[in-house]
């Protein structure tokens with residue numbers, strides 16, 4: 001499966017996305033149930049707070065061959081800083097709407113410790129379970 005990765009601009013300067021790529025390579029985290037090889041065809045950021053460019057960038061990656069979009073764990077689970085994106089639910093929803101129902105959107109990439117998940121559950125909007133639960 002060809003995927004495009006959307007990551008947090010605020011995290012980009014400290015994280016090389018190594019755990020995202022490891023999860024894809026080793027079929028872990030969000031990709032644990034994927035039977036086929038995961039090939040990342042592109043990486044882009046949300047564009048900076050409040051993430052308004054994420055949807056357009058995701059759509060562009062679909063035009064360039066992505067069959068699924070991955071919202072990186074730095075956005076939805078707050079790795080590595082225990083600081084989930086305060087806009088992560090809206091960001092994910094707008095990406096889903098932009099790419100349409102035929103394109104799966106993964107709500108995280110790699111797994112995160114429980115302490116991250118607790119913060120993610122409280123961030124982003126009013127309700128709903130933390131990604132990956």
Ligand code: SF4
Nearest residue numbers: 008046049050051085
């Ligand atoms: S909108 Fe969220 S994902 Fe984008 S830079 Fe800001 S905190 Fe990071």
